Amino acid sequence: MGATKTDLFTKKQNEIAMMAKALAHPARIAILQEILKTNSCICGSLVNDLGLAQPTISQHLKELKAIGLIRGTIEGTSVCYCINPKVWNQYKQLFADFFKESIKNENNCC
Amino acid sequence: MGATKTDLFTKKQNEIAMMAKALAHPARIAILQEILKTNSCICGSLVNDLGLAQPTISQHLKELKAIGLIRGTIEGTSVCYCINPKVWNQYKQLFADFFKESIKNENNCC
DNA sequence: AATATTAATCGTAATATTGCAATTAATAGA
DNA sequence: TCTATTAATTGCAATATTACGATTAATATT
Numbered sequence: 302m303g304a305t306k307t308d309l310f311t312k313k314q315n316e317i318a319m320m321a322k323a324l325a326h327p328a329r330i331a332i333l334q335e336i337l338k339t340n341s342c343i344c345g346s347l348v349n350d351l352g353l354a355q356p357t358i359s360q361h362l363k364e365l366k367a368i369g370l371i372r373g374t375i376e377g378t379s380v381c382y383c384i385n386p387k388v389w390n391q392y393k394q395l396f397a398d399f400f401k402e403s404i405k406n407e408n409n410c411c
Numbered sequence: 412m413g414a415t416k417t418d419l420f421t422k423k424q425n426e427i428a429m430m431a432k433a434l435a436h437p438a439r440i441a442i443l444q445e446i447l448k449t450n451s452c453i454c455g456s457l458v459n460d461l462g463l464a465q466p467t468i469s470q471h472l473k474e475l476k477a478i479g480l481i482r483g484t485i486e487g488t489s490v491c492y493c494i495n496p497k498v499w500n501q502y503k504q505l506f507a508d509f510f511k512e513s514i515k516n517e518n519n520c521c
Numbered sequence: 522a523a524t525a526t527t528a529a530t531c532g533t534a535a536t537a538t539t540g541c542a543a544t545t546a547a548t549a550g551a
Numbered sequence: 552t553c554t555a556t557t558a559a560t561t562g563c564a565a566t567a568t569t570a571c572g573a574t575t576a577a578t579a580t581t
Binding site: 305306307309310311314315317318319321322323324325326327328329330331334351352353389392393396397399400 | 415416417419420421424425427428429431432433434435436437438439440441444461462463499502503506507509510
Binding site for chain 1: 564565566567568569570571572573577578579
Protein backbone atom coordinates (compact mmCIF):
# COMPACT_ATOMS: atom_id res chain seq x y z
CA MET A 302 0.00 0.00 0.00
CA GLY A 303 1.53 3.34 0.98
CA ALA A 304 -1.26 5.58 -0.26
CA THR A 305 -3.07 7.80 2.20
CA LYS A 306 -6.72 6.81 2.68
CA THR A 307 -8.21 10.28 2.31
CA ASP A 308 -11.74 8.93 1.91
CA LEU A 309 -11.84 7.95 5.57
CA PHE A 310 -11.56 11.54 6.76
CA THR A 311 -13.51 14.78 6.54
CA LYS A 312 -12.82 17.41 3.93
CA LYS A 313 -11.44 19.75 6.56
CA GLN A 314 -9.16 17.12 8.05
CA ASN A 315 -7.72 16.44 4.63
CA GLU A 316 -7.34 20.16 3.99
CA ILE A 317 -5.40 20.74 7.19
CA ALA A 318 -3.18 17.77 6.46
CA MET A 319 -2.49 18.93 2.90
CA MET A 320 -1.68 22.39 4.10
CA ALA A 321 0.65 21.01 6.78
CA LYS A 322 2.32 18.82 4.19
CA ALA A 323 3.11 21.89 2.10
CA LEU A 324 4.90 23.40 5.09
CA ALA A 325 6.57 20.15 6.11
CA HIS A 326 9.97 20.97 4.66
CA PRO A 327 12.48 23.53 5.96
CA ALA A 328 13.34 24.63 2.43
CA ARG A 329 9.73 25.60 1.77
CA ILE A 330 9.55 27.42 5.10
CA ALA A 331 12.75 29.26 4.17
CA ILE A 332 11.39 30.11 0.72
CA LEU A 333 8.17 31.53 2.15
CA GLN A 334 10.04 33.52 4.78
CA GLU A 335 12.38 34.91 2.15
CA ILE A 336 9.47 36.01 -0.02
CA LEU A 337 7.82 37.61 3.00
CA LYS A 338 11.02 39.33 4.15
CA THR A 339 11.94 41.00 0.90
CA ASN A 340 8.87 43.13 0.45
CA SER A 341 9.20 42.98 -3.28
CA CYS A 342 9.10 39.66 -5.02
CA ILE A 343 12.00 37.27 -5.43
CA CYS A 344 13.35 35.48 -8.46
CA GLY A 345 16.26 33.09 -8.54
CA SER A 346 18.16 34.53 -5.61
CA LEU A 347 16.64 31.73 -3.56
CA VAL A 348 19.12 29.38 -5.15
CA ASN A 349 22.04 31.50 -3.89
CA ASP A 350 20.53 32.03 -0.46
CA LEU A 351 19.43 28.52 0.39
CA GLY A 352 22.34 26.43 -0.84
CA LEU A 353 20.19 23.94 -2.71
CA ALA A 354 20.51 23.24 -6.41
CA GLN A 355 18.34 25.10 -8.88
CA PRO A 356 16.19 22.12 -9.85
CA THR A 357 15.51 21.39 -6.18
CA ILE A 358 14.36 24.94 -5.47
CA SER A 359 12.29 24.90 -8.61
CA GLN A 360 10.54 21.77 -7.45
CA HIS A 361 9.74 23.22 -4.03
CA LEU A 362 8.37 26.35 -5.71
CA LYS A 363 6.23 24.14 -7.90
CA GLU A 364 4.72 22.47 -4.85
CA LEU A 365 3.99 25.77 -3.15
CA LYS A 366 2.41 27.01 -6.37
CA ALA A 367 0.38 23.81 -6.75
CA ILE A 368 -1.45 24.41 -3.46
CA GLY A 369 -1.85 28.09 -4.31
CA LEU A 370 0.30 29.55 -1.56
CA ILE A 371 2.46 31.46 -4.03
CA ARG A 372 2.14 32.85 -7.53
CA GLY A 373 4.83 33.27 -10.17
CA THR A 374 4.95 35.75 -13.00
CA ILE A 375 7.56 35.80 -15.74
CA GLU A 376 9.66 38.96 -15.91
CA GLY A 377 12.06 38.74 -18.77
CA THR A 378 14.38 35.81 -18.21
CA SER A 379 13.61 35.55 -14.51
CA VAL A 380 10.48 34.67 -12.56
CA CYS A 381 8.96 36.75 -9.80
CA TYR A 382 7.26 34.97 -6.92
CA CYS A 383 4.93 36.30 -4.29
CA ILE A 384 2.49 35.14 -1.65
CA ASN A 385 -1.14 34.69 -2.64
CA PRO A 386 -2.72 36.64 0.26
CA LYS A 387 -6.13 35.01 -0.18
CA VAL A 388 -4.84 31.45 0.18
CA TRP A 389 -2.34 32.46 2.85
CA ASN A 390 -5.10 33.88 5.00
CA GLN A 391 -7.26 30.81 4.44
CA TYR A 392 -4.45 28.63 5.71
CA LYS A 393 -3.79 30.94 8.61
CA GLN A 394 -7.43 30.67 9.60
CA LEU A 395 -7.55 26.88 9.28
CA PHE A 396 -4.53 26.50 11.55
CA ALA A 397 -5.85 29.01 14.04
CA ASP A 398 -9.16 27.15 14.18
CA PHE A 399 -7.41 23.85 14.69
CA PHE A 400 -5.26 25.10 17.56
CA LYS A 401 -8.05 27.15 19.10
CA GLU A 402 -9.79 23.94 20.18
CA SER A 403 -7.07 23.34 22.68
CA ILE A 404 -8.17 26.21 24.88
CA LYS A 405 -11.65 24.84 25.29
CA ASN A 406 -10.42 21.43 26.36
CA GLU A 407 -7.90 21.73 29.13
CA ASN A 408 -7.94 18.04 29.85
CA ASN A 409 -5.15 16.60 31.92
CA CYS A 410 -6.23 13.11 32.86
CA CYS A 411 -2.84 11.55 32.20
CA MET B 412 19.99 11.30 -2.10
CA GLY B 413 16.47 11.74 -0.76
CA ALA B 414 17.38 12.94 2.72
CA THR B 415 16.37 16.41 3.82
CA LYS B 416 19.35 18.75 4.27
CA THR B 417 18.40 20.11 7.67
CA ASP B 418 21.87 21.61 8.21
CA LEU B 419 21.16 24.26 5.58
CA PHE B 420 18.36 25.82 7.58
CA THR B 421 17.84 27.54 10.91
CA LYS B 422 16.71 25.71 14.02
CA LYS B 423 13.36 27.42 13.89
CA GLN B 424 12.80 26.60 10.23
CA ASN B 425 13.48 22.96 10.96
CA GLU B 426 11.19 23.08 13.99
CA ILE B 427 8.28 24.49 12.02
CA ALA B 428 8.81 21.92 9.28
CA MET B 429 8.96 19.05 11.78
CA MET B 430 5.82 20.25 13.48
CA ALA B 431 4.04 20.58 10.14
CA LYS B 432 5.17 17.09 9.20
CA ALA B 433 3.56 15.70 12.34
CA LEU B 434 0.26 17.26 11.26
CA ALA B 435 0.67 16.30 7.61
CA HIS B 436 -1.67 13.31 7.71
CA PRO B 437 -5.46 13.37 8.05
CA ALA B 438 -5.39 10.38 10.42
CA ARG B 439 -3.20 12.29 12.85
CA ILE B 440 -5.44 15.35 12.58
CA ALA B 441 -8.44 13.11 13.29
CA ILE B 442 -6.69 11.50 16.25
CA LEU B 443 -5.83 14.84 17.79
CA GLN B 444 -9.35 16.18 17.24
CA GLU B 445 -10.84 13.06 18.82
CA ILE B 446 -8.62 13.42 21.88
CA LEU B 447 -9.58 17.08 22.14
CA LYS B 448 -13.29 16.40 21.68
CA THR B 449 -13.71 13.74 24.31
CA ASN B 450 -12.63 15.76 27.29
CA SER B 451 -11.36 12.68 29.03
CA CYS B 452 -8.64 10.65 27.41
CA ILE B 453 -9.11 8.04 24.76
CA CYS B 454 -7.78 4.53 24.49
CA GLY B 455 -8.31 2.17 21.57
CA SER B 456 -11.65 3.53 20.43
CA LEU B 457 -9.68 5.40 17.78
CA VAL B 458 -9.40 2.14 15.88
CA ASN B 459 -13.19 1.81 15.74
CA ASP B 460 -13.78 5.46 14.94
CA LEU B 461 -11.22 5.99 12.22
CA GLY B 462 -11.53 2.82 10.15
CA LEU B 463 -7.80 2.15 10.03
CA ALA B 464 -6.17 -1.01 11.31
CA GLN B 465 -4.84 -1.17 14.83
CA PRO B 466 -1.15 -1.25 13.87
CA THR B 467 -1.64 1.77 11.65
CA ILE B 468 -3.27 3.81 14.42
CA SER B 469 -0.59 2.67 16.82
CA GLN B 470 2.08 3.94 14.46
CA HIS B 471 0.46 7.36 14.09
CA LEU B 472 0.16 7.60 17.88
CA LYS B 473 3.84 6.75 18.13
CA GLU B 474 4.73 9.61 15.82
CA LEU B 475 2.61 12.08 17.74
CA LYS B 476 4.19 10.87 20.97
CA ALA B 477 7.69 11.10 19.47
CA ILE B 478 7.36 14.84 18.89
CA GLY B 479 5.74 15.27 22.30
CA LEU B 480 2.29 16.38 21.18
CA ILE B 481 0.57 13.62 23.13
CA ARG B 482 1.27 11.46 26.15
CA GLY B 483 0.15 7.91 26.84
CA THR B 484 -0.36 6.25 30.20
CA ILE B 485 -1.22 2.60 30.70
CA GLU B 486 -4.53 1.94 32.41
CA GLY B 487 -5.02 -1.75 32.87
CA THR B 488 -5.07 -3.37 29.48
CA SER B 489 -5.78 -0.16 27.62
CA VAL B 490 -3.77 2.99 27.07
CA CYS B 491 -5.00 6.48 27.77
CA TYR B 492 -3.81 9.29 25.52
CA CYS B 493 -4.01 13.00 26.05
CA ILE B 494 -2.58 16.22 24.70
CA ASN B 495 0.60 17.57 26.22
CA PRO B 496 -0.56 21.18 26.77
CA LYS B 497 2.96 22.55 27.04
CA VAL B 498 4.08 21.24 23.65
CA TRP B 499 0.69 21.95 22.09
CA ASN B 500 0.96 25.62 23.08
CA GLN B 501 4.55 25.82 21.86
CA TYR B 502 3.44 24.58 18.46
CA LYS B 503 0.46 26.90 18.45
CA GLN B 504 2.80 29.80 19.11
CA LEU B 505 5.29 28.78 16.42
CA PHE B 506 2.55 28.59 13.81
CA ALA B 507 1.02 31.86 14.93
CA ASP B 508 4.42 33.55 14.67
CA PHE B 509 4.99 32.15 11.22
CA PHE B 510 1.66 33.32 9.87
CA LYS B 511 1.80 36.64 11.70
CA GLU B 512 4.58 37.78 9.36
CA SER B 513 2.12 37.96 6.52
CA ILE B 514 0.34 40.95 7.98
CA LYS B 515 3.47 43.05 8.05
CA ASN B 516 4.26 42.37 4.42
CA GLU B 517 1.28 43.04 2.25
CA ASN B 518 3.25 42.72 -0.93
CA ASN B 519 1.38 42.38 -4.16
CA CYS B 520 3.90 42.89 -6.90
CA CYS B 521 2.72 40.00 -9.04
C1' DA C 522 21.37 34.82 -35.96
C1' DA C 523 24.41 33.51 -32.10
C1' DT C 524 25.17 33.59 -27.34
C1' DA C 525 24.08 34.24 -22.46
C1' DT C 526 20.91 33.95 -18.70
C1' DT C 527 17.23 32.06 -16.13
C1' DA C 528 14.13 28.64 -14.75
C1' DA C 529 11.28 24.42 -15.79
C1' DT C 530 11.28 19.53 -16.86
C1' DC C 531 13.08 14.80 -17.21
C1' DG C 532 15.28 10.92 -15.40
C1' DT C 533 17.23 8.60 -11.71
C1' DA C 534 18.89 7.22 -7.10
C1' DA C 535 18.30 7.38 -2.21
C1' DT C 536 15.35 7.67 1.46
C1' DA C 537 10.81 8.17 3.90
C1' DT C 538 5.98 7.24 4.60
C1' DT C 539 1.75 4.57 4.68
C1' DG C 540 -0.78 0.50 5.69
C1' DC C 541 -1.57 -3.94 7.38
C1' DA C 542 -1.01 -9.10 8.56
C1' DA C 543 1.31 -11.63 11.90
C1' DT C 544 3.30 -11.70 16.07
C1' DT C 545 4.56 -10.32 20.62
C1' DA C 546 3.95 -8.15 25.30
C1' DA C 547 1.37 -7.17 29.15
C1' DT C 548 -2.43 -6.87 32.17
C1' DA C 549 -7.32 -8.49 33.73
C1' DG C 550 -10.31 -11.87 35.03
C1' DA C 551 -11.89 -16.83 35.48
C1' DT D 552 -2.47 -20.96 35.70
C1' DC D 553 -5.13 -20.26 31.58
C1' DT D 554 -7.63 -17.31 28.65
C1' DA D 555 -9.28 -12.88 26.93
C1' DT D 556 -8.32 -8.21 25.86
C1' DT D 557 -5.58 -4.43 24.43
C1' DA D 558 -1.84 -2.26 22.30
C1' DA D 559 3.07 -2.27 20.65
C1' DT D 560 6.42 -4.28 17.51
C1' DT D 561 8.10 -6.62 13.40
C1' DG D 562 8.33 -7.35 8.63
C1' DC D 563 6.98 -6.40 4.19
C1' DA D 564 4.95 -4.18 -0.04
C1' DA D 565 3.38 -0.03 -2.27
C1' DT D 566 3.87 4.60 -2.84
C1' DA D 567 5.80 9.35 -1.97
C1' DT D 568 9.45 12.59 -1.19
C1' DT D 569 13.97 14.66 -1.70
C1' DA D 570 17.82 15.94 -4.38
C1' DC D 571 20.41 16.77 -8.35
C1' DG D 572 22.73 16.16 -13.10
C1' DA D 573 21.42 16.73 -17.72
C1' DT D 574 18.56 18.72 -20.72
C1' DT D 575 15.14 21.77 -22.54
C1' DA D 576 12.53 26.19 -23.13
C1' DA D 577 12.27 30.92 -23.38
C1' DT D 578 13.67 35.53 -23.24
C1' DA D 579 17.62 39.11 -23.39
C1' DT D 580 21.68 40.76 -25.31
C1' DT D 581 25.21 41.17 -28.62
